[in-house]
Amino acid sequence: MTAVTTKATHAETARPTAKQRGFSFDAERCVQCRACELACKATNDLEPGMWWRRVTDRWTGAYPALTHTFSSETCRHCAEPACAAVCRPGAITKRAADGVVLVDRSQCDGCGDCLAACPYGVPAFGKDGTMQKCDYCVGVGAEPVCARSCPSGALGYGPLDELPHPVQG
Numbered sequence: 001m002t003a004v005t006t007k008a009t010h011a012e013t014a015r016p017t018a019k020q021r022g023f024s025f026d027a028e029r030c031v032q033c034r035a036c037e038l039a040c041k042a043t044n045d046l047e048p049g050m051w052w053r054r055v056t057d058r059w060t061g062a063y064p065a066l067t068h069t070f071s072s073e074t075c076r077h078c079a080e081p082a083c084a085a086v087c088r089p090g091a092i093t094k095r096a097a098d099g100v101v102l103v104d105r106s107q108c109d110g111c112g113d114c115l116a117a118c119p120y121g122v123p124a125f126g127k128d129g130t131m132q133k134c135d136y137c138v139g140v141g142a143e144p145v146c147a148r149s150c151p152s153g154a155l156g157y158g159p160l161d162e163l164p165h166p167v168q169g
Contacts, residue, residue, distance in 0.1 A: 020099035021136065022077050023147065024163035027070060029154035030055075036072050039149035043140055047126055052134040053146050072155055074146070075122045075134040076169025077101045083114035083123060091131070100138060105130040120169065 032055055040046075040053040053074040060067045077094075081101045084092040091107035092114060094100070110129035115121070123131045136157075137144045147157040160166045 018097055019159040020077070020079060020161075021158060022099070022160045022163070022169070023072075023074065023144070023167045024156040024158075024165040025072050025167050026154045026156075026165045029152045030070065030072065030150075031152050031154070032057075032070060033151060035149045035151060036146035036155050039145040040074075040134070043137070043142070043145045044135075046132075050124060050126055050132070052124070052132070072146070073120070073122075075101060076120060076167055077134075077136065078169035081169075082117040082119065086113040086117040088113065098136075100136045101133075102135055102138060103131055103133060105132060 034055050037051060037053050037055055041051060044052060046052065053072060055070060055072050057068065057070045060069070077100050079099070081092065081094055084094055084101060087108075088111065089107045089109050091104045091109075093102055093104070095102065105128075108130040110125065110131070112123075112125070112131075114131055115123040115125075122133050124133060126132055144157045147155040150156075156163055156165075160168070
């Protein structure tokens with residue numbers, strides 16, 4: 001199990017973010033192959049049942065006016081992460097250089113306050129009881145493998161202000 005233990009200092013998180021990095025998603029291009037899910041899971045050696053990225057399906061309406069939508073969901077590396085604001089042990093930090101939100105699992109006490117605070121329901125808890133989530137592939141020293149594995153180009157990554165369909169948080 002790969003655990004990110006990089007912890008930003010308070011001074012690093014207090015400075016404004018130079019270029020907020022994140023993801024883009026274009027549902028029109030997505031073929032629902034789930035390569036993003038599998039690449040993330042395999043690269044980060046996630047335990048069974050744990051997902052840091054998930055393709056979700058939503059059906060709304062009533063027959064004959066049904067609507068089917070889907071998206072590829074993960075941590076949005078929010079501009080002002082609610083999870084970090086409520087993290088009492090300070091295990092969740094946001095890097096000033098790129099806006100990536102990281103978790104130092106060695107500092108996490110497993111209280112679950114981050115899950116309650118996250119408007120997207122992203123924080124997940126493994127068998128060890130600590131929170132884990134997408135770390136933008138910082139923990140494996142690579143560019144986000146989810147987006148790199150997308151065969152249709154529906155999922156992208158980079159500075160949010162340069163992405164065609166940014167997923168804002």
